[in-house]
Amino acid sequence: MSQENLAAYAAEHGLKRMGARPSFFNYLAETWQRRDFAVALSTFSNEAANARNRLGKWWNILLPTIQAATYGLIFGVILGSSRPHNFLPFLFTGVFLFSFMSGSFYSGASSITSNSGLVRSLSFPRALLPISTVITQFVNLLPQIGILLVTLLIIQQQITWGWLALIPILFLMTMFSAGLAMIAARLTAQVRDLSKLLPFVTRIFFYISGIFFSVDKVLANHPDIYAFVKWNPVYDFIEIARGALVEGYTMETDIWIACVVWAVVTFVFGSIFFWKAEEEYGRD
Amino acid sequence: MAEIKKVASKKPALKKTAERKPVVIVDGVHVIYKVYASGKRVTRGQGKNGIFSKTSNLREVHAVKGVSFTVYEGESIGIIGSNGSGKSTLLRAISGLTPIDGGSIYAIARPTLLGVGGALLPNISGERNILLGGMAMGESRKEMQGAVDEIAKFAGLEEFIDLPMRTYSSGMAARLKFAIAAHRDHDILIVDEALSVGDKQFQNRSEARMRQLRENAGTVFLVSHAMESILETCNRVIWLEKGLIRMDGEPKKVVAAYSKYMEEISE
Numbered sequence: 001m002s003q004e005n006l007a008a009y010a011a012e013h014g015l016k017r018m019g020a021r022p023s024f025f026n027y028l029a030e031t032w033q034r035r036d037f038a039v040a041l042s043t044f045s046n047e048a049a050n051a052r053n054r055l056g057k058w059w060n061i062l063l064p065t066i067q068a069a070t071y072g073l074i075f076g077v078i079l080g081s082s083r084p085h086n087f088l089p090f091l092f093t094g095v096f097l098f099s100f101m102s103g104s105f106y107s108g109a110s111s112i113t114s115n116s117g118l119v120r121s122l123s124f125p126r127a128l129l130p131i132s133t134v135i136t137q138f139v140n141l142l143p144q145i146g147i148l149l150v151t152l153l154i155i156q157q158q159i160t161w162g163w164l165a166l167i168p169i170l171f172l173m174t175m176f177s178a179g180l181a182m183i184a185a186r187l188t189a190q191v192r193d194l195s196k197l198l199p200f201v202t203r204i205f206f207y208i209s210g211i212f213f214s215v216d217k218v219l220a221n222h223p224d225i226y227a228f229v230k231w232n233p234v235y236d237f238i239e240i241a242r243g244a245l246v247e248g249y250t251m252e253t254d255i256w257i258a259c260v261v262w263a264v265v266t267f268v269f270g271s272i273f274f275w276k277a278e279e280e281y282g283r284d
Numbered sequence: 285m286a287e288i289k290k291v292a293s294k295k296p297a298l299k300k301t302a303e304r305k306p307v308v309i310v311d312g313v314h315v316i317y318k319v320y321a322s323g324k325r326v327t328r329g330q331g332k333n334g335i336f337s338k339t340s341n342l343r344e345v346h347a348v349k350g351v352s353f354t355v356y357e358g359e360s361i362g363i364i365g366s367n368g369s370g371k372s373t374l375l376r377a378i379s380g381l382t383p384i385d386g387g388s389i390y391a392i393a394r395p396t397l398l399g400v401g402g403a404l405l406p407n408i409s410g411e412r413n414i415l416l417g418g419m420a421m422g423e424s425r426k427e428m429q430g431a432v433d434e435i436a437k438f439a440g441l442e443e444f445i446d447l448p449m450r451t452y453s454s455g456m457a458a459r460l461k462f463a464i465a466a467h468r469d470h471d472i473l474i475v476d477e478a479l480s481v482g483d484k485q486f487q488n489r490s491e492a493r494m495r496q497l498r499e500n501a502g503t504v505f506l507v508s509h510a511m512e513s514i515l516e517t518c519n520r521v522i523w524l525e526k527g528l529i530r531m532d533g534e535p536k537k538v539v540a541a542y543s544k545y546m547e548e549i550s551e
Contacts (some may be wrong), residue, residue: 037416121461128420
């Protein structure tokens, strides 16, 4: 039997080619069908990770508070009078949202390698692993959002309609983060060396995205550089969230457009990029 | 393809099975592992030295070297062979967990592989591993929650089901994994050495379950070094040696030839 005859014989009896990855839309459907698995994996792993600490899941609230307080203290003193307007809400928004995006990128990168027992034993759409880490990051973000809103209430003494914009912003950010996690997962699964560079990538974005300083103020005299830096997605998401929450900042239309474009493009590209190597993730 | 023809012409009995429904077709499959090696090799091989040649210690291991066979409905296949003969690699390739480097594999449904070696998620309790394993195979959380007790009982682990899986012995982990995979019917189930680690009582229970799966029109592949288990559950045996098929056919004949071969080389 030749190759073609064999394929025809196989098709005649309803046999499908194995090892060949499913079509992109079937893959998405299969992944969506098993979304319960991603949620359960996220919850169970998170609980297991906290189980050995005495304070358990309280760390999810304690850690960002300590982090924000540290940054507030250090940058508040260092920056002195050049602090951005309404500094604490400005800083907290930046730190918390940045930790969501960098956390997704970081844990997405190790999602395949750290679940090798599962990957080796069972076959399922591997995209569930990076997605599950983004769910974990999102769940951990919620108490931080709580702290942020309480801080806002104490300092600004009012609740505005702008707060509602946080819902679509978080939705877009989650899409963006899921895309990032899938890209990072494939890259590190195939080229282990890249995991060494990840901390530098997140550091660089921490410093250029205006977490503790105002990018447009610093670049006020360089409009051409600002026009370029403005398209940094991390900056866009944090800037739009500040516009929604922090007094004295506004949501600009072009930043909104940038956020939507970044979210859709990163998510679509990330899922295709990840799916393209689906059959490779079993390799050790 | 020459391989299949040869087998078919040698065994006229198999030719009659042409009208039978094929379930798995394995055609000229090659699997090559690329592994970063370190230290000295016992045998000399290729590989250049030098700091800048990236592939200086990248070794290729040709684990499966062109294997072809067709499995028909109602067959239950035992795979035997000495350690490192490519049994596990071949089955991982059939299940789609290891990419192949040549040839093609067709199957009626995506096979479920039950591998040995380690826990699914070591830091999570046995009970939650059951839930996650079932959900990864596409079952709903509700279905799995209903099945937890039954699976724990089958594995004989009711007492320890709330402990993290890292605390389990290798036998306990293998039993749990078998119980998770075998609790529902599969079109194709691949069991890799899972049974030989269990005790006698568990072996009997799992052999019975595999015969039951076969009766429910499922195909079972079993890799084992325990010839008793093979003879007990399989009606066809494939003997792999150094990545090639050495023999394929009647269980008793193949097992006898394999045992004789093992005795000869151990002398």
